[in-house]
Amino acid sequence: MAVYTQVSAEALSDFLAKFDAGALVSAKGIAEGVENSNYLVDTTGGRFILTLYEKRVAADDLPYFMALLDHLAAKGLPVPPAIKDRAGHEIHELEGRPACLIKFLPGVSVTTPTPAQARAAGEALSQMHWALEDFLLDRPNSMGVDTWQAQLDRCGRDLDTIAPGLFDRVSRALERIIAQWPRHLPPSAIHADLFPDNVLMLGDEVTGLIDFYFACTDVRAFDLAVTHGAWAFDASGHHYDAAIGNALLQGYQRANVLPSDERAALPILAEGAALRFLLSRAWDWLNTPANAMVTRKDPLAYLRRLDFYAANGDALFA
Numbered sequence: 001m002a003v004y005t006q007v008s009a010e011a012l013s014d015f016l017a018k019f020d021a022g023a024l025v026s027a028k029g030i031a032e033g034v035e036n037s038n039y040l041v042d043t044t045g046g047r048f049i050l051t052l053y054e055k056r057v058a059a060d061d062l063p064y065f066m067a068l069l070d071h072l073a074a075k076g077l078p079v080p081p082a083i084k085d086r087a088g089h090e091i092h093e094l095e096g097r098p099a100c101l102i103k104f105l106p107g108v109s110v111t112t113p114t115p116a117q118a119r120a121a122g123e124a125l126s127q128m129h130w131a132l133e134d135f136l137l138d139r140p141n142s143m144g145v146d147t148w149q150a151q152l153d154r155c156g157r158d159l160d161t162i163a164p165g166l167f168d169r170v171s172r173a174l175e176r177i178i179a180q181w182p183r184h185l186p187p188s189a190i191h192a193d194l195f196p197d198n199v200l201m202l203g204d205e206v207t208g209l210i211d212f213y214f215a216c217t218d219v220r221a222f223d224l225a226v227t228h229g230a231w232a233f234d235a236s237g238h239h240y241d242a243a244i245g246n247a248l249l250q251g252y253q254r255a256n257v258l259p260s261d262e263r264a265a266l267p268i269l270a271e272g273a274a275l276r277f278l279l280s281r282a283w284d285w286l287n288t289p290a291n292a293m294v295t296r297k298d299p300l301a302y303l304r305r306l307d308f309y310a311a312n313g314d315a316l317f318a
C-alpha cells in the first residue's frame with residue numbers, strides 16, 4: 001500500500017479549486033509505491049495523480065524535482081510534470097503534507113520485462129541523460145557512495161539478524177568498492193531509481209518515466225548500473241537474465257554512446273548500485289514493524305546481485 005495520509009473529499013475539492021483542472025469526480029488511493037501517498041483523481045477536466053510527500057522526500061527538495069520534470073517534459077520526454085495552479089504554483093500543502101497535482105500518464109509497469117521492453121527502457125534512460133546535459137541544478141545524492149559507511153554503521157550488527165555474517169560481508173564489500181570508486185567521472189543529473197515499477201509501458205513502448213524522488217547529481221553510468229541491477233535479475237536476485245541485461249545496454253547505447261571511461265567503470269558501479277539498495281532495504285527491513293501496511297523489500301536479493309557483479313562484472317560489461 002502507499003496511502004499514508006488520508007485526504008477528505010472536502011479538502012481535495014478546495015485544493016482542486018485553485019487549478020483550472022475541473023471539479024472532483026472521484027479519488028482512489030493507489031496501492032503501488034512505498035515512499036509517498038498517491039491518489040488517482042478524476043475531475044470533470046480529466047485524470048490526474050495527486051501525490052502527498054511523506055517521510056523520505058524533503059519538502060526543500062521538491063523545487064529541484066519539479067524543475068527537473070519540467071525540463072524533461074519541455075524536451076518531449078515522457079515524464080509527468082506537476083500542474084501549475086492559476087497563480088503558477090506547482091507545490092502546495094494538503095492535509096498537512098507537501099502535495100502536487102501531477103499529469104497522469106498512460107501505461108503499466110511490467111513485472112517480467114521482455115528484451116524488447118528492456119531495450120526500450122535503456123533507450124529512454126539514455127535519452128533522459130542527454131536531455132539533462134544542460135540541466136544546471138544540483139542535488140547531492142542522499143543515497144550515494146559517501147553515505148554508505150554511515151548507512152552501514154546505523155544498521156550495525158543488527159544486519160546479522162537478517163543473515164548470519166552479513167555485517168562483515170557488507171563491510172568488506174564496502175571497503176573494496178570505496179577503494180575503487182571512479183571519482184573522476186563527470187557529474188550529471190540522474191534518476192537513481194529506474195526500476196521496472198517506475199517505467200510505464202504500452203507494449204514495447206515507454207509511455208512514462210516516473211518517481212523521480214531519488215533524482216540527484218551523480219554519475220550517468222551509475223544510473224545505468226542501478227537500472228541494470230533492477231531489470232536484469234529475477235526479484236530474488238538468484239537468476240541473472242543475460243538477454244534482458246544485454247538488451248538494456250544495447251538500448252542505452254542505441255540512443256547515445258556511453259563514453260569509454262564511464263563504460264569501463266560499470267563493473268564497480270554495478271557493485272556499488274547493488275550495495276546501495278542492499279543498505280536501504282536492510283535499514284527498512286530492520287525498522288519496519290512486521291504489521292506495517294507496507295511490504296518490506298528483501299535486502300538479500302541485493303546481496304546476491306552484489307556477489308554476482310563481483311564475480312562476473314568485468315565479463316558482463318566488457
Ligand SMILES: Nc1ncnc2c1ncn2[C@@H]1O[C@H](COP(=O)(O)OP(=O)(O)O)[C@@H](O)[C@H]1O
Pocket residue numbers: 002030032033034035036037038049080102103104105106109197198208210211212213
Ligand atoms: N504520472 C503518473 N501517471 C500515471 N500513474 C502514475 C503516475 N505517477 C504515479 N503513478 C502510479 O502510482 C504508483 C506509485 O507511484 P510512485 O511515484 O512509484 O510512488 P512512490 O514514490 O510512493 O514509490 C505507480 O506505480 C503508478 O501506478
Ligand SMILES: N[C@@H](CCOP(=O)(O)O)C(=O)O
Pocket residue numbers: 033034035193195197198211277280281297
Ligand atoms: N526501488 C527501491 C525502493 C524505492 O521504492 P519506489 O517505489 O520509490 O521505487 C527498492 O526496490 O529497494
